[in-house]
Amino acid sequence: MKPSIGIVGCGRVGTALATTLIGKGYPIAGVSSLHITSAHRLAGLCGISNATDRPWKITRKADVVFLSTPDGVIESVCESIAQQNGFSPDAVVLHCSGAHASTILASARKSGASIGSMHPLQSFASVDISQNPFKGIRIAIEGDFNAVSAANQMARDMESHPLQIITACKPLYHAAAVVASNFLVTLMGAAFRLIQQAGVSPEEAFSVLKPLVEGTLANIDRVGVAQALTGPVVRGDVQTVETHFRAIGETTPELLPFYRCLVHYTAMQATEGNRISPDLMKIFQDMCKA
Numbered sequence: 268m269k270p271s272i273g274i275v276g277c278g279r280v281g282t283a284l285a286t287t288l289i290g291k292g293y294p295i296a297g298v299s300s301l302h303i304t305s306a307h308r309l310a311g312l313c314g315i316s317n318a319t320d321r322p323w324k325i326t327r328k329a330d331v332v333f334l335s336t337p338d339g340v341i342e343s344v345c346e347s348i349a350q351q352n353g354f355s356p357d358a359v360v361l362h363c364s365g366a367h368a369s370t371i372l373a374s375a376r377k378s379g380a381s382i383g384s385m386h387p388l389q390s391f392a393s394v395d396i397s398q399n400p401f402k403g404i405r406i407a408i409e410g411d412f413n414a415v416s417a418a419n420q421m422a423r424d425m426e427s428h429p430l431q432i433i434t435a436c437k438p439l440y441h442a443a444a445v446v447a448s449n450f451l452v453t454l455m456g457a458a459f460r461l462i463q464q465a466g467v468s469p470e471e472a473f474s475v476l477k478p479l480v481e482g483t484l485a486n487i488d489r490v491g492v493a494q495a496l497t498g499p500v501v502r503g504d505v506q507t508v509e510t511h512f513r514a515i516g517e518t519t520p521e522l523l524p525f526y527r528c529l530v531h532y533t534a535m536q537a538t539e540g541n542r543i544s545p546d547l548m549k550i551f552q553d554m555c556k557a
């Protein structure tokens with residue numbers, strides 16, 4: 268018999284966890300949310316009637332409790348459940364935040380529960396889920412022994428791959444995820460703005476740039492970051508970078524500090540990868556100070 272699941276926070280991740288785990292044979296003990304309408308919506312999707320806005324009513328009956336609320340309230344929600352004796356002493360209590368460590372669930376541990384965090388390296392943009400969003404992804408896991416064992420098992424059952432993370436390193440791990448996902452979106456937004464200034468329509472911008480991005484990702488996969496770098500910095504083409512600075516300054520000056528910052532870091536990375544000399548790096552980095 269698989270452990271029963273309680274969900275506190277019926278948003279995007281709570282919905283994905285509940286609907287995926289139920290499909291993998293985990294019974295749902297109940298769901299709870301700030302607004303009862305969200306809890307009823309998820310209960311309906313799970314085919315259960317146990318929905319509430321008082322989480323301790325459902326967490327007491329759950330072997331595994333997910334606190335899938337926004338990061339800022341995980342600790343206080345956990346404390347309020349613990350104050351109501353809402354955790355069974357042998358329960359596993361998990362949150363899904365990438366930035367926070369499991370230690371913010373200390374109040375549940377005082378109740379005898381094992382605590383952990385289980386952060387899916389995936390972007391959940393909506394509560395509408397048609398396919399298993401956990402399939403093939405990594406899920407970063409840390410915490411107490413029992414919590415880590417249960418989280419590893421659930422990750423594998425959801426067809427994802429556990430990634431063990433050191434508790435103290437969670438902020439750095441999460442910063443890496445933000446750079447790879449959120450900042451990629453920021454980078455693409457900047458590229459769209461520049462290419463539209465060059466006369467490409469907004470409708471075409473993505474399809475024009477997509478093969479370039481996909482080819483670059485494939486190159487990183489094949490030869491690694493140092494060798495995948497192409498373009499003016501790694502060619503030592505100082506004049507071209509100056510031309511870019513001028514053109515951006517004239518058309519989209521709000522992007523100039525951003526572009527300079529990326530040239531600065533690209534030159535550093537190119538030097539570390541033995542693609543350009545330290546002297547050339549200094550030339551590029553001095554240009555970026557202007």
Ligand SMILES: NC(=O)c1ccc[n+]([C@@H]2O[C@H](COP(=O)([O-])OP(=O)(O)OC[C@H]3O[C@@H](n4cnc5c(N)ncnc54)[C@H](OP(=O)(O)O)[C@@H]3O)[C@@H](O)[C@H]2O)c1
Nearest residue numbers: 276277278279280300301302305335336337363364390391
């Ligand atoms: N979205 C992602 O891509 C993603 C990826 C990985 C990890 N995560 C993590 O997953 C967790 C949840 O994120 P999310 O994107 O699913 O957020 P979300 O869609 O905003 O859902 C959060 C839910 O928590 C509920 N809630 C808010 N305050 C509450 C409280 N005091 N008590 C009980 N429920 C409360 C909200 O309830 P109502 O609907 O009732 O107002 C909402 O449904 C976060 O720790 C986040 O860092 C998110």
